[in-house]
Amino acid sequence: MGDKITLPTYSLFIKPQDLRQLRSDIWSNEHIPAKLKVGHSTYHIEIAYRGALTRDLPKKSFHINFIKPGTFQGGREIHLNAEYLDPSLIRNKLSLDFFKSLGVLSPEAKYVLLSLNGTVLGIYLQLESVDDLFLKKRGLPQGPIIYAHNDDANFSFLDPDTEEIKESLFDGYKLKCGQEADEDRLCEMIYKINTLSRSDFSQEIRRYMDIEKYLRWLAGVVCTQNYDGFIQNYALYANPTTNLYEMIPWDYDGTWGRDCHGQVMEPDYFPIQGANTLTARLLDIDEFRHRYRNLLEEILATLFTPEFLEPQITANYQLLRPHIRQDPHKRKAVAKFEAEPSFILDFISKRNSYLKNQLATLL
Template sequence: MIDVDLHPVSKAIAGRWAVLLIVVAYATASAQIPEFKITMARADRESLFSRDAFSNEVLPATFEHAGKVWKDVQIRFKGRSNRYFPKKSYRIKFPAKHHFNGVHSLNLHSMFTDKSLLREKLSWDFFADLGMLAPRAYYARLSINGKPQGLYAVVDRVDKNFLALHGKTSASLYNAGGFYSLADMSVQPKELLTLYYPKEIGEDDDYRDLMSMLDTLNRTPDSLFAGMLARLFDINSVYNWFAGNIILSSGDSYTKNYYLYHDPSRRSQQWIIIPWDYDESMGLTGDMAVPYPGSLLNDGFDYRFPPLAGPSNVLRERLWKNPALREGLRQRVDALLHSLFTEERMFPRIDSLVSLIQADVAADSQKWGTFQDFLDNVQTVKYYVTARRNFLLKTYINVPTGAYDNVTMRTTQSGVAYHFVGLDGSQIATLWFSHIRGLDSVRIECFPDSLPPDIAQTNRPRAVRRWLRITPIPAAAKFTAKLEWMYHDASSMDREVGKAVKDERSLRCLWHGGGGWIPVDSHVNPFANLVTVDSITEQQCAEGSYFGLFLP
């Protein structure tokens, strides 16, 4: 049995400090996170929460912010899957002559399925960095009739006001977000296009421009496709949409969750893609073994989605088929992986957002999960940045080299992160050396979906089916290092965790040195599926030694 519990007095002191820090953080965040207050008649409020959750009928309300009052607003639930969950998303509509900061309506997204409450905000900030025509997002806290509803992401609604704020002409705007999720850019009869691409701006019954564009997109010969695409579409919006989906791992954006905007004021490149809906991004995975919508409440994680993974889309398939366009996309992703999507840029941004929202997250009784879940998911999002970047560099940007599950690296510096990435882009482990003497390189072998040797029969359901062997070169070298290694747990049907493991935080890393299993100081992030060993030395990496993970 491994005793890792803190002394009760130490725990009490730590707890008081944690409360104090949250109070201080809350006072700071209050000055930066706007507060929206909704007041409704009792009957209207009861109707909002008791009627069919999928009703889009608006109800009257009063909206208050920063001492200003809007008396004639309207409110309803919004979205699809989040209407099933306890914390709802809302759309608030303002009177035509009394807009809120220049907008006619507010989208308040609950972020319920994302325990980090970061992914949607980070995604929209990333698209803003790309210079895309895309929604902006900021955080707000919401109350209804004095009852706190928690922390929300306020995301621009793509409408006439959105276009005007971006200096764009009010023209045809199609929402590929219909109920059917079949907006794959194929040629379809008008009666189906009206279902797959509901029209947000323009004559409801006039689909001639969309039909013409889709016909050109589908019927242009391969030899003329690249030139046609550069004339028909804003090519930067195409490349950045695909690049963003590749980097953020948003694979459900090809038959839904995007807008098509037709700007006739431009002489060419009149069609612009506007991205939408990135709450299920950056490593979140659905669990297809669980009926919808429970499939979205999945703590599984993966960063190894192939580029352009997801359902078929005509524009995607034809671009990928064209060597010049495919290479242009690869170069765009490569540039972003070395400029915008780096640890040096993303980690400070994540830390800044965490400092801003952590007190509100702690106070949010409507969120899914605990405050510790939030903290672990913050680490998970950071790990996603590292692992996704390494995966794409290994398998997409460069020609893959090396071997599966067996990586040797020169390791001659301290204070540097050495990421051991296999042939398939899997991040096997990371080492940070604090002391090195006589070390030239290290070989790390992992054995996926395999129980470690010498594990007792009774412990097998309590173990993770993956183990690790570390070999220093030369064997006489001396070192001290921090170790991180990852196991696989994407869904209930795709995981290496033993059936007897109910709480992955209870797992402990142990090493076997010939005399039995010996515990090492370690902890597990059950969302990143990440094992952190605070310190290892050459003694735990001698010949015949290896690391395993199971319940003590």
């Protein structure tokens, strides 16, 4: 037997007056000064709460900028996700690792045990930021990165909530790396998605989007059944070598049979065709639809199966299990945590069967 793997411990230290400021407005994105100790190293940082609906929960998520030294584990910022609404704590990491198996660019994720001023906050998922250093670590050429930060990022003229025309085609997006011209190019693509005839669209979209990689991303979103993944929770990277956009997933806790609130989502809830305007237009083209069908058929036979995913689920569960009672927000829900691996595997089996039965709709 090897040594038991334990979670790295991250210790936050925030002065009382700064902590009061942080807690006085949970919706503020203003960072406050703090220190982070990891092992024998101490980092001067800036910290703020992160997330949307999660900010109002008892266990907060954090965004950290590194000031001195200016980088940490190859990045200048990290996200610490509480995963409060996921009883398993593993859905986000399992999803991001699944996308990697599909050949989709995906941020690194790892678990840590976090404390604040000596009080244990619990198990957190550390997420790598998608930025220029994300590309550098992967040996990829520097190019524009655009975040889809709310549900207006649906590749449509219409706001998904009001069904009214958006004020700007860039609504829902935020430029992380790049210049104004990169915003204009995305708007140009969205305009063409919504206006071109089928034959013109079939040719023009190849100038903007890496179709193969988009279809692989689409298969990942459909398998994990993340509705939000179609209209937010992704980033676009324009690879300058090809001048084509690639999709990068983000925030995938509402997956594997539960929605973003942790409620059960039946395995047949979301259709095989996915959602958003770009997906609908792509699947309207025989060539793209048939490629998606063949790709999905292969994934359902190899990667999206209980046999392939069970070792990853078990490894994550076994890593977290010794620490679950140290998490003040999870120690009373140990039984539910222990039941989640079986719940997730059952979802995979049923979702796999549902999608296989739906493949004929893509002929």
